[in-house]
Amino acid sequence: MQSAIVGFILGIAWLQRQSTLPNKPFLFGLGVLAVLLFSLSFLPALIRRYPLANPVLRLAAGTAFGIFWSSLLALHTLAQNLPEPLENKNLVVTGTVSSLPQADDGGVRFQFRTEKAVYQNRRVLIPDNILLSWKDSHAAFIGKRARNVLPGQKWQFNVRLKRPHGPANPDGFDYELWLFEQGIRATGHVNTDVRLPDPNELVDTFVFTPMNAINAIRQKLRERIYRALPDGEYAGVIVALVIGEQKAISRSDWEIFNRTGISHLVAISGLHITLVSGLFAGLVSALWRRSFFTKKQLPLLLPAQKAAAIAGVGMALLYVALAGFGIPARRTLCMIVIVALALWTGRLTRFSHVLLAAAGVVLLFDPLALMKPGFWLSFVAVGTILYATADRTRRLPEKDSRFSRLRHILGSAARTQWAVTIGLVPLTMLFFGRVSLIGPLANALAIPVVSLFVTPLALLGSVLPSPLINLVLTVVHFAIQTLADILEWLGFLPFAVWSAPVPSFYLIIFALAGTLWMLAPKGWPFRGLGLLCWLPLFLSAPAHPGYGEAWITVLDVGQGSAVLVETQKHRLLFDTGPRWSANASAAESVIYPYLKSRGTDRLDTIVVSHGDNDHSGGLLALTGKLPVDEVLSSMPPDSLLVRILPVHRPCLAGQQWEWEGIRFEMLYPASDDYLDDNHKTNNLSCVLKVATPKYAMLLTGDIESGEERELVNRYPDKLKADILLAPHHGSQTSSTWPFLFSVKPRFAVFQTGYLNRYGHPAKRAVDRYGLLDIRTYRTDRDGAIVFEMGNTLESGSCRERQTRYWKTR
Numbered sequence: 001m002q003s004a005i006v007g008f009i010l011g012i013a014w015l016q017r018q019s020t021l022p023n024k025p026f027l028f029g030l031g032v033l034a035v036l037l038f039s040l041s042f043l044p045a046l047i048r049r050y051p052l053a054n055p056v057l058r059l060a061a062g063t064a065f066g067i068f069w070s071s072l073l074a075l076h077t078l079a080q081n082l083p084e085p086l087e088n089k090n091l092v093v094t095g096t097v098s099s100l101p102q103a104d105d106g107g108v109r110f111q112f113r114t115e116k117a118v119y120q121n122r123r124v125l126i127p128d129n130i131l132l133s134w135k136d137s138h139a140a141f142i143g144k145r146a147r148n149v150l151p152g153q154k155w156q157f158n159v160r161l162k163r164p165h166g167p168a169n170p171d172g173f174d175y176e177l178w179l180f181e182q183g184i185r186a187t188g189h190v191n192t193d194v195r196l197p198d199p200n201e202l203v204d205t206f207v208f209t210p211m212n213a214i215n216a217i218r219q220k221l222r223e224r225i226y227r228a229l230p231d232g233e234y235a236g237v238i239v240a241l242v243i244g245e246q247k248a249i250s251r252s253d254w255e256i257f258n259r260t261g262i263s264h265l266v267a268i269s270g271l272h273i274t275l276v277s278g279l280f281a282g283l284v285s286a287l288w289r290r291s292f293f294t295k296k297q298l299p300l301l302l303p304a305q306k307a308a309a310i311a312g313v314g315m316a317l318l319y320v321a322l323a324g325f326g327i328p329a330r331r332t333l334c335m336i337v338i339v340a341l342a343l344w345t346g347r348l349t350r351f352s353h354v355l356l357a358a359a360g361v362v363l364l365f366d367p368l369a370l371m372k373p374g375f376w377l378s379f380v381a382v383g384t385i386l387y388a389t390a391d392r393t394r395r396l397p398e399k400d401s402r403f404s405r406l407r408h409i410l411g412s413a414a415r416t417q418w419a420v421t422i423g424l425v426p427l428t429m430l431f432f433g434r435v436s437l438i439g440p441l442a443n444a445l446a447i448p449v450v451s452l453f454v455t456p457l458a459l460l461g462s463v464l465p466s467p468l469i470n471l472v473l474t475v476v477h478f479a480i481q482t483l484a485d486i487l488e489w490l491g492f493l494p495f496a497v498w499s500a501p502v503p504s505f506y507l508i509i510f511a512l513a514g515t516l517w518m519l520a521p522k523g524w525p526f527r528g529l530g531l532l533c534w535l536p537l538f539l540s541a542p543a544h545p546g547y548g549e550a551w552i553t554v555l556d557v558g559q560g561s562a563v564l565v566e567t568q569k570h571r572l573l574f575d576t577g578p579r580w581s582a583n584a585s586a587a588e589s590v591i592y593p594y595l596k597s598r599g600t601d602r603l604d605t606i607v608v609s610h611g612d613n614d615h616s617g618g619l620l621a622l623t624g625k626l627p628v629d630e631v632l633s634s635m636p637p638d639s640l641l642v643r644i645l646p647v648h649r650p651c652l653a654g655q656q657w658e659w660e661g662i663r664f665e666m667l668y669p670a671s672d673d674y675l676d677d678n679h680k681t682n683n684l685s686c687v688l689k690v691a692t693p694k695y696a697m698l699l700t701g702d703i704e705s706g707e708e709r710e711l712v713n714r715y716p717d718k719l720k721a722d723i724l725l726a727p728h729h730g731s732q733t734s735s736t737w738p739f740l741f742s743v744k745p746r747f748a749v750f751q752t753g754y755l756n757r758y759g760h761p762a763k764r765a766v767d768r769y770g771l772l773d774i775r776t777y778r779t780d781r782d783g784a785i786v787f788e789m790g791n792t793l794e795s796g797s798c799r800e801r802q803t804r805y806w807k808t809r
Contacts, residue, residue: 011066168783261439587618730761
C-alpha cells in the first residue's frame with residue numbers, strides 16, 4: 001500500500017505543475033485505469049511470476065488516482081468562478097459572515113457565504129464563498145473588534161466583485177493559489193453609495209451553523225483577550241496562540257520571529273496541537289489507570305492506552321476548532337487521527353508507514369497542501385527525527401538517579417532539536433532564501449516557554465472569569481514580552497541570519513544528500529563531510545548580467561509602478577510602488593521579497609519619479625529594510641519623505657552616469673520646470689533613459705501630453721528606445737502620436753491594477769500602440785515583465801512562464 005500512496009502523491013504533484021486541467025473523458029479513463037491497475041496488483045499468479053508487479057502496479061494506480069482525484073476537486077472549485085460579465089457590476093447579495101472579521105485599514109475584511117445575488121432586478125449565480133472588504137465609518141472599530149460585523153450575522157450588501165486576481169511576480173507569494181485553497185472564487189468591496197436603492201442592512205443577528213457557532217466562540221475569546229489586555233503590545237500573539245488568528249501581530253514582530261526561527265511557535269501550530277493533545281491524553285491515561293479514583297475497573301473495560309488515544313483526538317479536534325479549522329491545523333489533526341487509529345488497531349509497528357499514511361490522508365482532503373512549505377517542513381521534520389533517532393535510543397535502568405534521567409532527557413531533546421535544525425536547512429533555504437543561524441539557541445529557549453508555559457496558561461486564562469483572566473493573561477503577556485526582548489537582541493546580531501538567492505532544485509537535492517550523510521548512524525564514514533554538500537547552497541551567487549548587459553524587471557505591484565534595473569555590479573529601482581494601508585505596501589509584499597530572492601542586499605540608486613502614492617508609497621519601507629546609496633526624485637524639498645531621507649537629490653535633466661557599459665541619462669524635468677507653480681506632481685515626473693550599446697528603455701513616470709511634447713521638442717534625436725514604460729499607466733492624456741513616433745518602441749509596458757478605478761490603460765491609448773505594431777504588455781494581464789538587453793533583446797512575462805490552472809486568465 002505504501003507504493004500506492006507514493007504514487008498518489010506523485011500524481012498530485014504532477015497536476016500542480018499543469019497550466020490546464022485534464023478534460024472529463026480523460027479523467028474518466030484515468031479513474032477506470034486506476035481501478036484496473038489496483039485490481040491487477042492482487043492477482044496471485046502475476047505476483048508470483050513478477051515479484052515487482054505488485055509495487056509497480058500500485059504505484060501506477062496511485063499516480064492515476066492522484067491525478068483523477070485532485071482534478072475532480074479542482075474542477076469543482078473552478079466551477080464556482082464568478083462569471084466574467086458580472087465583474088465590477090453593482091450586485092445586491094444576501095448571505096452570512098462566515099469568518100472572523102479582520103481589521104483592514106479603517107474598515108473590516110471577512111469571508112461571506114452567499115445565499116442570493118441580484119443584478120438589475122434578476123437573480124444571478126455567483127460563487128458561494130466570497131471575500132469582502134467594507135471601508136466605511138459604519139465598520140468602525142472599538143479596540144481590535146469590528147463593532148457591527150460579527151460571525152454568523154446575515155446581511156444584505158451592495159457589492160462590486162471581481163474574479164480572483166493577485167500580483168504575479170517571480171518567486172512571489174501566489175495570492176490566487178491562496179484564494180483557490182480557501183475556496184474563495186471572488187473578491188470585492190461593499191458599496192456604500194447612499195444613492196443605491198437597496199441599503200446595506202443587517203437581516204438577522206445570528207444564523208446557526210456549526211461553523212458559525214465556532215467562529216462566534218472564537219470572536220468572544222478574542223474580545224475577552226483584548227479587554228483583559230487593552231494596551232498589551234503582544235496581545236495579538238496571545239490571540240494567535242488561542243484562536244489561530246495572526247493578523248494582529250505586527251510586521252516588525254514577525255521579522256524578529258522569522259530571524260530567530262521561532263515563527264512556527266507563534267500560532268496554533270502542529271507542535272502546539274500535538275503537545276496539548278499529548279498532555280491531555282497523558283492526563284486521561286493516568287486517571288483511567290486509576291479508574292478516576294473510583295472502585296470501577298475501567299482498564300478492564302478499555303485499555304488506558306486506547307482511552308488516551310480517544311482523549312487525545314478529542315482534544316486535538318477541540319483545539320483545531322478554536323483555530324477555525326485552518327488548513328495547517330487540519331493537517332495536524334489528520335496526522336493525530338492516523339496515529340490514534342494505528343495505535344487503536346495495534347498497527348503502530350513502523351512509524352514511517354504511519355507518517356506516509358498521514359501524508360496520504362492529508363492530501364486526500366487537501367491536494368493543494370503539497371504546494372505549502374508547512375506541509376513539507378512538518379513531514380520532513382518528523383521524518384528527520386525518525387531517521388536520526390532510529391535504533392539509537394536506550395532504556396535507562398530503573399536504578400538510575402533522577403539526575404541521570406533528567407540529563408538523559410535533556411540530552412535526547414538537544415539531539416532531537418539539533419537533528420531537526422540540520423534536517424530542515426535545505427528546505428528552509430528553498431522556501432525562504434535564508435536560514436536562522438541562531439535558530440537552535442532561540443528554539444531551545446522559546447519552545448519550553450511557549451509550549452509548556454505560555455500556551456497552556458493562555459488557553460486557561462482566556463476562559464477564566466474576571467478578574468482571574470486579567471491576572472493570568474497579564475502574567476502570560478509578561479512572559480511573551482520578556483521572551484520577545486531576548487529574541488530581538490538575538491535576532492539582530494550580525495551573524496543571526498544567513499541569506500542567499502533562492503537555490504535551484506539540483507542544489508537542494510545535493511544538500512539533502514549531504515544532510516542524510518551528516519545524520520547517518522555512528523560508524524558511517526566521514527559524516528562531517530556531508531557539510532561540504534551545503535557549501536554550494538550557502539555560497540551560491542545569483543545569475544547577473546554580463547558587462548554591457550542589463551536585465552530589467554517591470555514588477556507587478558497593482559495600480560502603481562516599480563522597475564528594477566540590474567547591471568553587472570549595480571542595482572537601480574525606478575519607483576517603489578504604492579502603500580495600500582498603514583501596515584501593507586508593495587515594497588514589503590513584492591519588491592523586497594523579489595530583491596531577496598535575487599540575492600540583492602543593497603540598492604545603489606532609487607529613482608522616485610514623483611510623490612504620488614502609487615510611485616513613492618514604498619520608499620520609506622525599502623530604505624528601512626536595506627541600504628540605499630542615493631535617492632533621486634522630483635518631490636519638493638519640504639515634503640515629509642524628502643526631509644526624512646538621509647540622502648536625496650532632485651532629478652535634473654542632463655544627469656548622467658555609467659555602470660559597466662550601461663548608460664543612464666535623466667531627460668526630465670529641467671531646473672526651470674520646477675519653477676512652474678501650475679505643475680501637478682505628474683507633470684514633474686522624472687524621465688530616465690537606460691541604454692546598452694545596442695538597446696534602450698525609456699522610463700517615464702506619469703508624464704502627460706504636455707511633457708511628452710516638451711520632450712519631443714527638446715530631444716528629437718534622444719527619445720528613441722526599444723522598450724517604453726507607457727506614460728501615466730496608459731491614460732487618455734498620454735501616449736500621444738508625436739511622442740510615440742519619436743520613441744519608436746518595439747515593446748511597451750502598461751503598469752496597471754486589475755480592473756482599476758481609473759480605467760487604465762485607456763482604449764484609445766492602447767489602440768495607438770496597436771496601429772504602430774508595438775507589442776504591448778500589461779502587468780494586470782501578464783504579471784511581471786522581464787527584459788534582457790544584451791546581444792539580443794529578449795522578453796517574457798511571469799504569467800506566461802508560470803501558468804497554472806488556478807490562475808485567472
